[in-house]
Amino acid sequence: xxxxxxxxxxxxxxxxxxxxxxxxxxxxxxxxxxxxxxxxxxxxxxxxxxxxxxxxxxxxxxxxxxxxxxxxxxxxxxxxxxxxxxxxxxxxxxxxxxxxxxxxxxxxxxxxxxxxxxxxxxxxxxxxxxxxxxxxxxxxxxxxxxxxxxxxxxxxxxxxxxxxxxxxxxxxxxxxxxxxxxxxxxxxxxxxxxxxxxxxxxxxxxxxxxxxxxxxxxxxxxxxxx
Ligand SMILES: Cc1cc2nc3c(=O)[nH]c(=O)nc-3n(C[C@H](O)[C@H](O)[C@H](O)COP(=O)(O)OP(=O)(O)OC[C@H]3O[C@@H](n4cnc5c(N)ncnc54)[C@H](O)[C@@H]3O)c2cc1C
Numbered sequence: 001x002x003x004x005x006x007x008x009x010x011x012x013x014x015x016x017x018x019x020x021x022x023x024x025x026x027x028x029x030x031x032x033x034x035x036x037x038x039x040x041x042x043x044x045x046x047x048x049x050x051x052x053x054x055x056x057x058x059x060x061x062x063x064x065x066x067x068x069x070x071x072x073x074x075x076x077x078x079x080x081x082x083x084x085x086x087x088x089x090x091x092x093x094x095x096x097x098x099x100x101x102x103x104x105x106x107x108x109x110x111x112x113x114x115x116x117x118x119x120x121x122x123x124x125x126x127x128x129x130x131x132x133x134x135x136x137x138x139x140x141x142x143x144x145x146x147x148x149x150x151x152x153x154x155x156x157x158x159x160x161x162x163x164x165x166x167x168x169x170x171x172x173x174x175x176x177x178x179x180x181x182x183x184x185x186x187x188x189x190x191x192x193x194x195x196x197x198x199x200x201x202x203x204x205x206x207x208x209x210x211x212x213x214x215x216x217x218x219x220x221x222x223x224x225x226x
Contacts, residue, residue, distance in 0.1 A: 009069075009099075009101075009168075010068070010069045010070040010071070010074075010101075010168065010199065011067075011068070011069050012066060012067075012068050012199055012202040012203055012206070013066065013067040013068070014064065014065070014066060014206045014210075015065045015066060015067045015172065016065045017062075017063065017064045017065065017210055018062055018063045019062035019063060019064055019177060019210045019211055020062070020210065020211060021039055021043075021047060021211050021212065021213040021214050022036065022037075022038075022039055022043070023058075023061045023062050024046075024047050024050065024058045024059055024061070024062075024177075024211075024214055025039070025043040025046055025047060025058075027057070027058040027060075027061040028046060028050055028055070028058040029046075039213060044213055047213050047214055047217050048217045048220065050217075050226060051214070051217040051218060051220070051221045051226050052217075052220075052221055053226075054226045055226060056178050056225070056226040057178075059176070059177045059178040059181070059214065059226055060176045060177070060178045060179075061176070062176055062177050062211070063174055063175070063176055064174065064175055064176075064177070064180060064206070064207070064210070065172060065173070065174045066172070066173045066174075066175075066203065066206075067170065067171075067172055068170060068171055068172075068173055068199065069168055069169070069170040070168065070169065070170075070196075070199055071100075071101035071165065071166050071167065071168055071169070071195070072165040072166070072167050072168075072169050073101075073165040073166065073195070074193075074195050074196045074199060075088070075169050075171065076165070077187070077192075077193065077196050078171075078173070078183075078187075078196065078199075081175075081179065081182070081183050083175070083176075083178075083179035083182070084173055084174060084175035084176075084179050084180075084183075085172075085173070085174045085175075086171050086172065086173055087171060087172045088169060088170070088171035088172075089169050089170045089171065091156060091157070091160040091163075091169075092155075092156055092157040092160075093156070094156070095150065095156060096146065096156075096160060096163060096167060097168075098143050099167070099168040100136075100139035100143070100164070100166045100167055100168065101166040101167075101168065101195075102132060102135055102136050102139065102166070103131075103132060103135065103195075105125065105128045105129065105132060106122065106128075107194055107195070108122070108123050108127070108128035108131045108132060109121060109122055109123060109194075110122075110123055120194070135166065138164060138166075139164065139166055139167075142162055142163055142164050143163070145162045146159050146160065146162050146163055149162065177207070177211055177214060178225060178226065179225075180203070180207055181207075181218050181223075181224075181225035181226070182225035183200065183203070184200055184203065184204050184207065184218075184223070184225075185223050185224055185225055187199075187200035188200045188201055188204060188223075189223075
């Protein structure tokens with residue numbers, strides 16, 4: 001039901017999938033005109049071998065379709081992952097709802113260091129509260145300007161230009177396990193922005209539930225995509 005997706009904050013939903021560990025085994029075994037019906041020890045060994053030797057293509061014969069809602073600044077990082085398909089909410093065609101990201105107090109952080117080796121430290125509580133308030137006031141005033149422009153008759157595609165990147169968007173993302181593991185390697189890493197890392201961890205839990213042996217082999221391989 002469409003209304004179920006209008007949560008005030010973000011989400012990761014597995015909309016549909018065609019994904020299991022056996023597909024990895026059988027797409028490799030077709031080289032020898034062989035096929036397995038069960039995941040026995042030899043099959044598990046084969047998945048580990050393929051992962052370790054970086055024979056990546058057998059991990060492509062599957063598909064995950066996610067429905068995701070996240071702030072635009074997270075989506076921008078997500079859309080950099082070219083191996084996969086995206087369809088996104090259109091702020092040209094639909095009025096944007098009043099839904100904006102505001103950080104948890106514990107996530108308000110300072111940034112020190114140089115590009116490539118930044119470190120992030122929590123702010124003290126009173127500064128974190130002040131920062132959060134500034135972000136929220138900016139969200140509110142930007143949305144008021146947006147509504148004012150719409151009331152004047154300005155086209156949605158232009159009125160949206162006043163909205164900040166904290167605005168929520170939603171999209172469908174269809175991806176295979178090989179590209180998904182690459183996404184997870186990069187976006188669950190400590191070096192990734194904490195805000196996308198939270199979504200990536202949810203994606204990883206779903207991946208693990210659908211392809212547990214592949215997930216385990218990927219962990220053993222240092223979380224590097226084959
Ligand atoms: C911590 C972090 C910081 C980042 N900082 C920046 C930044 O400052 N500026 C910036 O612009 N981006 C930045 N990025 C984005 C980054 O450069 C990648 O665009 C993004 O992570 C997608 O990775 P990918 O290309 O491996 O994924 P995908 O696009 O999904 O590609 C998957 C794999 O397919 C192959 N592939 C895909 N397209 C090509 C191609 N055209 N040619 C050859 N091989 C291809 C590669 O093997 C690739 O690893 C950052 C990413 C991270 C994780």
